[in-house]
Amino acid sequence: MLRIRLARTGAKKKSSFRVVVIDRERARDGRFVEILGHYNPRRTPPEIVLNRERLDYWIGRGAQPSETVQSFLKKPPAAPA
Numbered sequence: 001m002l003r004i005r006l007a008r009t010g011a012k013k014k015s016s017f018r019v020v021v022i023d024r025e026r027a028r029d030g031r032f033v034e035i036l037g038h039y040n041p042r043r044t045p046p047e048i049v050l051n052r053e054r055l056d057y058w059i060g061r062g063a064q065p066s067e068t069v070q071s072f073l074k075k076p077p078a079a080p081a
Contacts, residue, residue, distance in 0.1 A: 002021055002061070003024045003066060004058060006018065019072070023075055
């Protein structure tokens, strides 16, 4: 089963995350199927960039979003600066 979840990137104590489609059994930072966006919690406000088209495609194919990604989907898209 596929999951849409976060994979950690960045340096020690300076984390950022990718939103990826990955097999449920794989490690957090393991080999993924596709990158769907990124999340940077160190920005003010936190930066969330998602490719909604591909996200909808994978959800249509049966991929389950994690709780964190599900909360990102409920937020309205940020206006470009």
